[in-house]
Amino acid sequence: MRLSDATVVIRPRTTWEAMDLGVLMSQQHRRLLMTSWAIITLPAYLLLTLLLWDSPSLVVMLFWWLKPAFDRLPLYILSKALFGETPTLRQALRQWPALLKPQLLASLTWRRLSLSRSFLMPVVQLEGLAGEARQQRIRVLLQRNRGASQWLTIIGMHLETALWFGLMALFYLFVPQQVELQWDWETLVSAAEHDWLWFEHLVNFLYPLLLILWEPVYVACGFSLYLNRRTILEAWDIELVFRRLRQRLSGVAPVLLLLALVMLPLAPPAFAAEDNNAPDSPRLLNQPLTSEAARDGIEAILDAPPFKNPETVTRYRFGEETAESADETEAKPNWLKALFKWLGSQRFDIAAALIQIALWACLIGAIVWLAWHYRERLKALVNRRPTPRLPIERAAPARMFGLDIREESLPTDIAASVEQLWATQPREALGLLYRALLSRLYHDFKIPLKPSDTEGQVLQRVEQLKQDNLLGFSKVLTLHWQNIAYGHRPPPTHLQQELCDGWRGLFGPGASR
Amino acid sequence: MLETPALQRNATLPAPLDTRYQVETPEGIDLPLRPAGLMPRAIAFTIDLGIRGLVLGFFFLVLAFFGELGLGLGSILLFVVSWWYMVLFEVLNQGRSPGKQIMGLRVVQDDGRPIGWSASLIRNLLRFVDMLPFGYTFGAICCLQHPAFKRLGDLAAGTLVVYREQPVKRPALPMASPTRTPFTLTLQEQRAVLGFAERQAELSQARVDELAAILAVPLNVQVPNATAELNGIARGLLGPT
Structure with a gap:
């Protein structure tokens, strides 16, 4: 049994859902299950009918009693199909007599009336347990799903009855109206006492017919309940995932090892030299189709369409001029020579020059005319006066980190305001001081601050000013401002005097803005 | 007619049978419904x-x-x-x-x-x-x-x-000091490890050890310590509670 081959999703389900899975399983193999069930039960029923023709009720009773024996076949099919080895009809039927052997008597006598019959059937048939081991297993299994398995059987009984009546009603509906049937309760009751045996057999025959529909489902539901119980008991789903995980993880290690071997630079070259198994060397020489023949065949196919499409193209082109000119010089008549000589004489030089000048003039004139004609468009294309570049005015940032750094927003005496605020609102005090510092940096020291700058970037710019006093003050202030702004850590009390003195030292004792 | 045709070597396997019924919403979310039989x-x-x-x-x-x-x-x-x-x-x-x-x-x-x-x-x-x-x-x-x-x-x-979806009870995990996995786990594997820890009370001790032993080698621990290690990983996956 390999759980990874299971054709159903293995996970713990509620009992009702487990039964639903059984219904689905019986649906998946419905033809095989129903056909095999019909093939084994219908002859048995007919045989019983023939043997006990005089007592129809006994036939049904016996047939019902024998159900566990027939049930073993659907269970066998389902258990095989669970792991993807669905047997054929022939294989299944051939297997049935062997399936009957273990503990048939018990299952037909004292275990026959057990309500958990289909749930416990796999213990004997699939696990092959007997005696004490079986008892123990059953006790464990029944700890949880006893109620559900009993409900399954009870529902099954009622469903069988309902289907039986349903089939009877259907049968009655199909009786044509021409057949005059005077059926009422009295005649039906008296029928049992009179010689209406054939009618009773007919009605009883509906029972094996409806079992074809229901019994495989019943067995499948019991089987899936059993599967679910064991899934919960033994955590099959977890085992599945763990095994897959181990496979995934162990799959990586050999690949790495292989990679290391391939990368090994000290591989002895002798092996490679002796290796005559290269793809190009002739192989398979002792058989009708050698590797050579195969390769030739492959190449022949590769040379033909659709892999290669040779095409003959015919088009006109100029012939070999050198050869023709040689012929012509020979055939040149004398009058032509005389003409060339006359043309080549000095008196045409001036004319030639004039013509040359005229031609050049035409060309230049054409260009000029074109330029004039399209002057408007050219103006649009080539802008001779570059537009004066707008001076980039960086607007003074009104706010940094949400702090207003405009000069107007600051009090006149910063240090005094800070001292005033310090005792009650240290956060506001430090904020005011830092705001004032930023404002100073921007307005007095002309540091190009941007709203996107961080405190650290501001400090870096201050560093570039190379003023140690200012830098030291800025660092201390920034540190404590960050502490209180982001960390909510109040500054030490002695810092107030230090910072205010620092401020006054840097920006004058009046410490105005 | 009843013989199932042999699968081609590279044919995709039929989806395993399940009692879930997937509904896909327009947002691409799968809602698993469980039809009742x-x-x-x-x-x-x-x-x-x-x-x-x-x-x-x-x-x-x-x-x-x-x-x-x-x-x-x-x-x-x-x-x-x-x-x-x-x-x-x-x-x-x-x-x-x-x-x-x-x-x-x-x-x-x-x-x-x-x-x-x-x-x-x-x-x-x-x-x-x-x-x-x-x-x-x-x-x-x-x-x-x-x-x-x-x-x-x-x-x-x-x-x-x-x-209907029933409210889930908070499962009790066995006590262990949270550890981290030496390898990455997929969601399904994380669930399995958590399930292993949650369902330990229902399983027999021998079965628990057997399950944990499967992962002893990849976890690089001795077989008897694998259960504790997995419980620790489950605690780690669960996070502070």
């Missing part, structure tokens, strides 16, 4: 039938004292109870009649939406087709043979009887 539905119906029988019996007894008037009122009551009992409960009580409420079921549309008046009416009017020829023969056969366990009324109305 014949057995719980039969019990739910029986409970409903019993309740209706009791109600009708009680009112008939009372109305029997009113003579002709009682007969008329009784007929009206019979009509209302037999035709509207299911519809009213399904539409006004989130798809749950009392029987379904007890069995943990509810009726929804095929796409998981709550059931409306028209669907509920169709589904319950066609109940009388399902009942043909006697005692739900057609309904039972249809329900047993349909992959989503629908009876004829469900097919016509486009509805589905599903299990």
